Amino acid sequence: MEDQTPTRKNNSYCKRKIVTVLTATLTDVAQQTRAAAQDLAGLSTDLKNQALESIAQALEAATPKILEANAKDCQRAQESGLATALYARLKLDATKLAGAIAGVRSVASLTDPVGSIQLHRELDTGLELKRVSCPLGVLGVIFEARPDAVMQISALAIKSGNGVLLKGGQEAIHSCQALVEAIQTGLAASTVAPEAVALLTSREETLELLNLDQYVNLIIPRGSNSFVRFVQENTRIPVLGHAEGICHLYIDQQANIAQSVDVAVDSKIQYPAACNALETLLVHKDIASDYLPKAVKALQNQGVELRGDAAVRDVIEMDSATDTDWATEYSDLVLSIKVVDGLEDAIAHINTYGSGHTDAIMTTDDQAAATFCSRVDAAGVFHNCSTRFADGFRYGFGAEVGISTQRMPPRGPVGLEGLVTYKYLLQGQGxxxxxxxxxDAQSFTHRDL
Amino acid sequence: MEDQTPTRKNNSYCKRKIVTVLTATLTDVAQQTRAAAQDLAGLSTDLKNQALESIAQALEAATPKILEANAKDCQRAQESGLATALYARLKLDATKLAGAIAGVRSVASLTDPVGSIQLHRELDTGLELKRVSCPLGVLGVIFEARPDAVMQISALAIKSGNGVLLKGGQEAIHSCQALVEAIQTGLAASTVAPEAVALLTSREETLELLNLDQYVNLIIPRGSNSFVRFVQENTRIPVLGHAEGICHLYIDQQANIAQSVDVAVDSKIQYPAACNALETLLVHKDIASDYLPKAVKALQNQGVELRGDAAVRDVIEMDSATDTDWATEYSDLVLSIKVVDGLEDAIAHINTYGSGHTDAIMTTDDQAAATFCSRVDAAGVFHNCSTRFADGFRYGFGAEVGISTQRMPPRGPVGLEGLVTYKYLLQGQGxxxxxxxxxDAQSFTHRDL
Known part of the structure; x- marks a missing residue:
C-alpha cells in the first residue's frame, strides 16, 4: 500500500479517491462501500482499533489542509450571512479538531458491539445454536454542516464493522472533503479498505441515497424535524432518528414543590434547542395555586416565554395557550402550561400530544409514579428528574448515534449497539x-449453554 | 361483568360486539383496540394468563357454534373448488379445535416477554436507569384462510400485552367471526377488555389497516411472497415478515459426502413449500464428480426435478439452469444446482441471489465454516445441518410469530420477544x-447494578 501513502506534496492516493467519488455514479460508490463493508464485517476488534488509530494519525497529519479547507467554507458562510449558531458549528480550529481526533481514539476504547453471543443453546446433542451480533452493512448518514460529525460518524461506523456513506451540509463541503480524504488515507494504511467511508457531495445524491435499499441498510438523518420526516416518508430503508421531541413534565398533587420548580427550569432552559428539552408543563389542579407562581417566577427569571390554558391563567397571568401549542416543539425559550385534573388526565394528554421521546413525573407517591411509568408510551419515562437526562452519553453508552422515537427497537438514545444486528449460527454434525x-420424532433438548 | 357473560341461547354480548365491528369505521375499531391495549399493557402475568384460560374456556363452550360456522365456510369452499391443500387448512374438526385450544393454554405457560429488565445502571447516587421490555401496542395481523391462526395469534398478542386487529382469508370468514366472538366472550369474563381483539372482515379494511400508523404498531402479513411484498411497499408501519426464502446449501471440497447428501435431501424435500426449504445447491468443483451423482440419485428418488448449470451437466445429465433459476423460490420439488470454484465463489453467489433467510455449508474444514458464517449475510447461517432447522419452535422459542429477513432486529425466527419493545425508566430524587x-460538572458514576 506504500504507493498510496500520501505526502502533502503528492497526495496521489487521495486525488484518485476524490476523482472516483466525483465521476462514479452513486450506485458504483455504494457497491464499493458495500464490498469494503463485507470485508470489514469479519475483522477482529484489534484490527478495527488499529484502523481507528491510523485514521487519527492521518487526521493529525492532514490538520493544516483540513483547517485550510474549513477556512474556505467559513469565508463562504460569512459572505452568505450564515446564522451565528450554524457558523459556530461549521468553524473548525486546531483545538476543536484535536478534540475530534481524540474522540476517534476514544471510540477505539469502546466495547466492540460485534461478536457478542446473545444466546447459546443446545437444540440436541451436537446441534448448537448461537445468536451473535454482527454489523448491519452500510450506513447512510445525512448530517448538518458540522465537520466534526464526519470524524465521529466514521469512527463509530468502523468500530461497529459498517461501511458508511456520508452526506454533510453543503456549507461544509470543502471541510468534509478534506476530512474524508484524510480518513481514507488513514484506512489505506490499515486492514480496512478506504472505500468503507465515502462522501456524497450533492443534494441530488441525498435523494438517490434514499433509493439505494439494495446497498444501504440504515439511514441516520440528522437535522430539522421536517427533514427527518421527509427522509422517513421517502425511503424503504430503516431510519434511525426522530422527527419530534415534544417532552412533558407532569407535577403531581404530591410533589416536592422546590424540586419540581428546579426540574422544570432545568428541563426547559438547560439547552432549549435539544430534542429532550421540555415543551409542555402539566400541573395537577390541587397543587396549581401553590406551584405555579413559584415555577412561573423561576422560568420567567430565565427569560422563558409562557403560555397557559384558562385554568393556569386563573392562577397567574400569562399569554394563552391553544391546541396548537400542545402539538408544538418550540425548541426555544417558550413553554406551554396546562392544569390537569389528575394522573389519568396527564397521561391521556401525553399519549395524545407527546412524540414518544421523553416524559417525566414529579411525585412522592410511588403508586402514581408506577402508573405513569407503565402507561405513558414513550422511549423515556422519568420520575423525579429532568427530561434532559435522555441522552446516550448520560445513559453511559459512551457514544450516541441518535435518539429514536419509533416503537420497535432500537428505541430511545442509541449507542453503538444500534449499528449492529444479529444472525443465528447453527452448528450440527449432519x-x-x-x-x-x-x-418416532426425537425430542429437542433445548438446553441453554 | 356478569351481564356480559353469554349463554348459548342469549349471547347478547357477542351480538353487540359483532354489530360494533360491522358498523363502526375501522379507525373507531382501531382506537378501541388501542385503548384496550393500553390497559392490557400494565397487567400482571397472572391476569394475562387468567385471560388466556378464560379464552380457552369460552372457545370450548362455543365449540358447536364454531364448528357450525366452519362447516358453512367449508361448504362454500367446496362449491367454489378451493384447492385441496387450502381446504385442509380451512377445515376445523373437534380434534383440531381442541388442539388449538390446548395451544392457547400452552401460550400461558410461556415466559412473559413484558417487564424484563434489560439494563439496570446507576448514573449517579440516587439516579437509576432501567431498560424494561414493554408491549408494542396494537398488532395488525393479516393471515391466510386458516381458522386456527385466530386462536394462536390472539393468545400470543394477549400474552405479550398487545391488542390485535385480525384479518383472515375471506374463505374463512364465518369461522373467524365465530372464533373472535368466543375470544371476546372469554375476555369479557377477564380483566382484559374484549376490544383488545378485533376482527376485520373486508379486503378494503386490509388496505385501510396499512394506513393506520397512528394506531397500529406492527403489521404481520402471512401469505404469498407477492402479498408480503405488497404490504411492505404500502405501509409506513413496521412489517414483520419475509417476502422470499431462497435458501442455499454449499458443499465444500472437504465435506462428508454421505451427510451432505442427506442434508441436501432433508433441506429440499422435508417440506418443500416452507420458506426454509432449499432452492439452490452449490457444489465445490473438486468434489462435484464424487458428490453430484450420489446427490442427484437421492434427490430424484424423492421426485425432485433438477436444473443444473453447464458444469453440473458435464458431470451428470439434467435440465439446464438459467440466471432466473438462481433468483427463484420454487417452494416445490424443484432444485437448481451450480458448481462453484470455491468458498469465495459460493459466498458471492449467496450474497447476490440469496434472500437473507438461511444458508448452510457442509464442510469438515472449520476455517472454511468460520469464513462462511462470518461473510454470508443471512438471518441464519448453518454449518453441517439442514436449512429446515430455521424455525422458532426448533430454536426453542416456544412460539413463532414469523420469520424476518430484514437486517434490523428482530431478525430470523421471531418468538414472543418480537412482539415487545422497551422503554427507559429513569428514577431520580430531583x-x-x-x-x-x-x-464544576459532577461526574456520572455509570455503575451497572
Missing amino acids: HIVATYAGE | HIVATYAGE
Whole structure:
C-alpha cells in the first residue's frame, strides 16, 4: 500500500479517491462501500482499533489542509450571512479538531458491539445454536454542516464493522472533503479498505441515497424535524432518528414543590434547542395555586416565554395557550402550561400530544409514579428528574448515534449497539429435520449453554 | 361483568360486539383496540394468563357454534373448488379445535416477554436507569384462510400485552367471526377488555389497516411472497415478515459426502413449500464428480426435478439452469444446482441471489465454516445441518410469530420477544442536568447494578 501513502506534496492516493467519488455514479460508490463493508464485517476488534488509530494519525497529519479547507467554507458562510449558531458549528480550529481526533481514539476504547453471543443453546446433542451480533452493512448518514460529525460518524461506523456513506451540509463541503480524504488515507494504511467511508457531495445524491435499499441498510438523518420526516416518508430503508421531541413534565398533587420548580427550569432552559428539552408543563389542579407562581417566577427569571390554558391563567397571568401549542416543539425559550385534573388526565394528554421521546413525573407517591411509568408510551419515562437526562452519553453508552422515537427497537438514545444486528449460527454434525418429525420424532433438548 | 357473560341461547354480548365491528369505521375499531391495549399493557402475568384460560374456556363452550360456522365456510369452499391443500387448512374438526385450544393454554405457560429488565445502571447516587421490555401496542395481523391462526395469534398478542386487529382469508370468514366472538366472550369474563381483539372482515379494511400508523404498531402479513411484498411497499408501519426464502446449501471440497447428501435431501424435500426449504445447491468443483451423482440419485428418488448449470451437466445429465433459476423460490420439488470454484465463489453467489433467510455449508474444514458464517449475510447461517432447522419452535422459542429477513432486529425466527419493545425508566430524587454540566460538572458514576 506504500504507493498510496500520501505526502502533502503528492497526495496521489487521495486525488484518485476524490476523482472516483466525483465521476462514479452513486450506485458504483455504494457497491464499493458495500464490498469494503463485507470485508470489514469479519475483522477482529484489534484490527478495527488499529484502523481507528491510523485514521487519527492521518487526521493529525492532514490538520493544516483540513483547517485550510474549513477556512474556505467559513469565508463562504460569512459572505452568505450564515446564522451565528450554524457558523459556530461549521468553524473548525486546531483545538476543536484535536478534540475530534481524540474522540476517534476514544471510540477505539469502546466495547466492540460485534461478536457478542446473545444466546447459546443446545437444540440436541451436537446441534448448537448461537445468536451473535454482527454489523448491519452500510450506513447512510445525512448530517448538518458540522465537520466534526464526519470524524465521529466514521469512527463509530468502523468500530461497529459498517461501511458508511456520508452526506454533510453543503456549507461544509470543502471541510468534509478534506476530512474524508484524510480518513481514507488513514484506512489505506490499515486492514480496512478506504472505500468503507465515502462522501456524497450533492443534494441530488441525498435523494438517490434514499433509493439505494439494495446497498444501504440504515439511514441516520440528522437535522430539522421536517427533514427527518421527509427522509422517513421517502425511503424503504430503516431510519434511525426522530422527527419530534415534544417532552412533558407532569407535577403531581404530591410533589416536592422546590424540586419540581428546579426540574422544570432545568428541563426547559438547560439547552432549549435539544430534542429532550421540555415543551409542555402539566400541573395537577390541587397543587396549581401553590406551584405555579413559584415555577412561573423561576422560568420567567430565565427569560422563558409562557403560555397557559384558562385554568393556569386563573392562577397567574400569562399569554394563552391553544391546541396548537400542545402539538408544538418550540425548541426555544417558550413553554406551554396546562392544569390537569389528575394522573389519568396527564397521561391521556401525553399519549395524545407527546412524540414518544421523553416524559417525566414529579411525585412522592410511588403508586402514581408506577402508573405513569407503565402507561405513558414513550422511549423515556422519568420520575423525579429532568427530561434532559435522555441522552446516550448520560445513559453511559459512551457514544450516541441518535435518539429514536419509533416503537420497535432500537428505541430511545442509541449507542453503538444500534449499528449492529444479529444472525443465528447453527452448528450440527449432519443433523436433519426428519429426525425430529413424524411418529418416532426425537425430542429437542433445548438446553441453554 | 356478569351481564356480559353469554349463554348459548342469549349471547347478547357477542351480538353487540359483532354489530360494533360491522358498523363502526375501522379507525373507531382501531382506537378501541388501542385503548384496550393500553390497559392490557400494565397487567400482571397472572391476569394475562387468567385471560388466556378464560379464552380457552369460552372457545370450548362455543365449540358447536364454531364448528357450525366452519362447516358453512367449508361448504362454500367446496362449491367454489378451493384447492385441496387450502381446504385442509380451512377445515376445523373437534380434534383440531381442541388442539388449538390446548395451544392457547400452552401460550400461558410461556415466559412473559413484558417487564424484563434489560439494563439496570446507576448514573449517579440516587439516579437509576432501567431498560424494561414493554408491549408494542396494537398488532395488525393479516393471515391466510386458516381458522386456527385466530386462536394462536390472539393468545400470543394477549400474552405479550398487545391488542390485535385480525384479518383472515375471506374463505374463512364465518369461522373467524365465530372464533373472535368466543375470544371476546372469554375476555369479557377477564380483566382484559374484549376490544383488545378485533376482527376485520373486508379486503378494503386490509388496505385501510396499512394506513393506520397512528394506531397500529406492527403489521404481520402471512401469505404469498407477492402479498408480503405488497404490504411492505404500502405501509409506513413496521412489517414483520419475509417476502422470499431462497435458501442455499454449499458443499465444500472437504465435506462428508454421505451427510451432505442427506442434508441436501432433508433441506429440499422435508417440506418443500416452507420458506426454509432449499432452492439452490452449490457444489465445490473438486468434489462435484464424487458428490453430484450420489446427490442427484437421492434427490430424484424423492421426485425432485433438477436444473443444473453447464458444469453440473458435464458431470451428470439434467435440465439446464438459467440466471432466473438462481433468483427463484420454487417452494416445490424443484432444485437448481451450480458448481462453484470455491468458498469465495459460493459466498458471492449467496450474497447476490440469496434472500437473507438461511444458508448452510457442509464442510469438515472449520476455517472454511468460520469464513462462511462470518461473510454470508443471512438471518441464519448453518454449518453441517439442514436449512429446515430455521424455525422458532426448533430454536426453542416456544412460539413463532414469523420469520424476518430484514437486517434490523428482530431478525430470523421471531418468538414472543418480537412482539415487545422497551422503554427507559429513569428514577431520580430531583436530579437536574445542570449539575453535570459546565466547569464544576459532577461526574456520572455509570455503575451497572
